[in-house]
Amino acid sequence: xxxxxxxxxxxxxxxxxxxxxxxxxxxxxxxxxxxxxxxxxxxxxxxxxxxxxxxxxxxxxxxxxxxxxxxxxxxxxxxxxxxxxxxxxxxxxxxxxxxxxxxxxxxxxxxxxxxxxxxxxxxxxxxxxxxxxxxxxxxxxxxxxxxxxxxxxxxxxxxxxxxxxxxxxxxxxxxxxxxxxxxxxxxxxxxxxxxxxxxxxxxxxxxxxxxxxxxxxxxxxxxxx
Amino acid sequence: xxxxxxxxxxxxxxxxxxxxxxxxxxxxxxxxxxxxxxxxxxxxxxxxxxxxxxxxxxxxxxxxxxxxxxxxxxxxxxxxxxxxxxxxxxxxxxxxxxxxxxxxxxxxxxxxxxxxxxxxxxxxxxxxxxxxxxxxxxxxxxxxxxxxxxxxxxxxxxxxxxxxxxxxxxxxxxxxxxxxxxxxxxxxxxxxxxxxxxxxxxxxxxxxxxxxxxxxxxxxxxxxx
Numbered sequence: 001x002x003x004x005x006x007x008x009x010x011x012x013x014x015x016x017x018x019x020x021x022x023x024x025x026x027x028x029x030x031x032x033x034x035x036x037x038x039x040x041x042x043x044x045x046x047x048x049x050x051x052x053x054x055x056x057x058x059x060x061x062x063x064x065x066x067x068x069x070x071x072x073x074x075x076x077x078x079x080x081x082x083x084x085x086x087x088x089x090x091x092x093x094x095x096x097x098x099x100x101x102x103x104x105x106x107x108x109x110x111x112x113x114x115x116x117x118x119x120x121x122x123x124x125x126x127x128x129x130x131x132x133x134x135x136x137x138x139x140x141x142x143x144x145x146x147x148x149x150x151x152x153x154x155x156x157x158x159x160x161x162x163x164x165x166x167x168x169x170x171x172x173x174x175x176x177x178x179x180x181x182x183x184x185x186x187x188x189x190x191x192x193x194x195x196x197x198x199x200x201x202x203x204x205x206x207x208x209x210x211x212x213x214x215x216x217x218x219x220x221x222x223x224x225x
Numbered sequence: 226x227x228x229x230x231x232x233x234x235x236x237x238x239x240x241x242x243x244x245x246x247x248x249x250x251x252x253x254x255x256x257x258x259x260x261x262x263x264x265x266x267x268x269x270x271x272x273x274x275x276x277x278x279x280x281x282x283x284x285x286x287x288x289x290x291x292x293x294x295x296x297x298x299x300x301x302x303x304x305x306x307x308x309x310x311x312x313x314x315x316x317x318x319x320x321x322x323x324x325x326x327x328x329x330x331x332x333x334x335x336x337x338x339x340x341x342x343x344x345x346x347x348x349x350x351x352x353x354x355x356x357x358x359x360x361x362x363x364x365x366x367x368x369x370x371x372x373x374x375x376x377x378x379x380x381x382x383x384x385x386x387x388x389x390x391x392x393x394x395x396x397x398x399x400x401x402x403x404x405x406x407x408x409x410x411x412x413x414x415x416x417x418x419x420x421x422x423x424x425x426x427x428x429x430x431x432x433x434x435x436x437x438x439x440x441x442x443x444x445x446x447x448x449x450x
Contacts, residue, residue: 021388022255022407029250029274039272045270049254049263105381105408107332107353130331130379131403154355156330163246178356181329182247183415190408 001058001200004082005193006043008035008075009095010114010160015042016189017050017057018197020198023163023190024050030186034072034210043078057088063187064092065213066122067114072212080210091199092210096124096139099159101191102184105130108154113161116141121161123147123216134199141215148172158185226283226425229307230418231268233260233300234292234320235385240267241414242275242282243422249275250414255411261299268303282313286421288412289317290438291347291364292339297437305435314426317435318417319408321349321364324384326416327409329356333379338386341366346386347440348372366440373397383410 002024007014010045013035016026024047029038047054062079065072074090083090096112103110114122121144125136144165149172157169158180169177179185232239238260241251250271254263272279273357287304290297301317308315321337328335328351335351350361369390382394383405387415395401404410 017437018407020407023253023411025252025254027250027252027274029276030247031276033276048250051254051256051258098272101406101408102327103330104409105328105332105403108330131381131406140271156356178330179355181326182243182245183326183413183419184329186248188408194406194408 001197002052002056003059003061003193003197004043004057005061005080005189005196006039006075007063007095007098007187007189007192008039008071009063009065010071010187012186012188013038013042014189015046017046017052018190018193024052026188026190028188029187029221035071039074039078057086059088059200060090061093061192062090063095063098064210065095066141069214076210076212088223089196089200090210091196093195094139095121095187097109097135097195098187098191100133100197102188103156103158104128104133106156107157108178110156110158111147112161113157115161115164119143121147121159121165139213139215151176153179156180161211184194226278226422227281228284228286228418228422229268229282230286230414230421231264231289231300231304232320232323232414232417233264233296234288234290235296235412237370237411238263239412239414240271241276241418243415243418249277251413251415251442253411253413254303260296264299264303270320282311284313284425285315286318286417287315288320288323288417289435290320291366292320292441294439301435301437314425315435316421318362318420320412321347322360323412323416323421325336325351325358327413328381328383329353333381333403335364335381335383336372338382340352340386344368346372346390348386351357364438364440369393378400379403381405
């Protein structure tokens with residue numbers, strides 16, 4: 001099985017082609033610019049570099065949030081279009097799951113944290129046992145202080161949210177807080193691909209699983225209320 | 226400081242642009258074909274995608290081995306050329322260190338293992354404490370069985386060598402052996418970039434540090450002996 005995976009949930013943009021046993025190609029950029037400028041060209045480049053033809057793809061995986069409203073819409077629309085044109089299945093993956101998957105053998109509990117603006121973060125907690133991910137809560141939105149409030153043990157923060165609120169998190173308890181190295185502080189699409197492959201294997205491809213998972217309403221709606 | 230990093234030590238080929246706080250761009254492919262076909266074009270693509278100009282690069286980092294003779298020569302020659310043309314420093318990084326760096330918070334000791342052919346692997350052992358890497362032995366070459374011989378505790382194997390000799394390693398002690406997920410089983414150049422940045426900061430840029438580190442003589446020499 002060969003999967004094309006993409007992530008546009010945060011300020012990074014990543015595309016990968018993965019097979020069961022190996023990543024074939026992966027391209028990741030971190031940019032403040034809109035993903036619509038890059039995504040399709042990155043997909044074409046990743047396919048070309050992977051050595052396979054686009055007709056060999058067996059399915060698609062894309063992050064459905066939480067994250068940037070515009071980014072998610074671009075990623076999901078593009079991948080849905082490819083899936084519909086080819087008739088191959090598509091699955092949605094939590095952006096926080098994909099972020100945590102970089103730390104599959106972590107000695108500490110992992111907190112994925114993406115900047116949600118307005119003083120808040122999207123976050124979820126994970127525990128890994130022998131490389132197997134166990135998610136401890138549903139994706140949620142809150143202030144970074146409240147995410148940390150109940151913690152007694154050392155933990156590892158990953159994602160642009162933990163970077164933006166680094167000082168706040170360190171103020172809580174310096175000895176208990178660790179941060180992802182910059183080399184692993186963004187979502188890489190290979191992780192989206194393998195999380196998606198699991199879902200396709202388990203036939204977890206319900207249409208509604210592809211609705212963007214914004215958690216809260218978009219800013220425009222808030223401003224009108 | 227902005228670093229251009231490359232790895233061509235094994236069957237994967239990876240290029241990244243990294244700054245102190247963030248990966249700017251990264252491209253990785255896994256291919257059986259020669260890296261000379263791809264490397265320079267991947268470097269140009271990574272620079273273009275990073276949003277910086279090549280004149281903003283402050284230095285270069287490249288894997289110097291152990292690994293494929295041909296791959297290492299291509300990577301080191303190309304990066305040395307760029308460094309000489311621009312007058313910016315270049316540093317060599319162990320391919321096994323770069324491979325292990327994906328597991329910087331690993332609960333288990335990590336063994337980086339690259340296929341050395343002829344029934345052997347290049348390998349090194351690492352222990353991570355609070356995200357800090359401690360290397361337990363010099364890069365070495367041996368049979369996969371002998372690498373494992375003395376181990377009593379659970380450990381995590383990463384790299385194409387552990388994939389090729391998976392059955393051999395599992396035969397030794399099923400409960401004690403864990404393997405990298407496929408999403409992290411190759412060298413990503415972002416890790417080369419940050420390991421290189423540390424060396425540039427510590428002024429560990431001796432010219433002889435850039436000599437390819439083959440460990441053993443190349444096959445052609447062996448055949449003539």
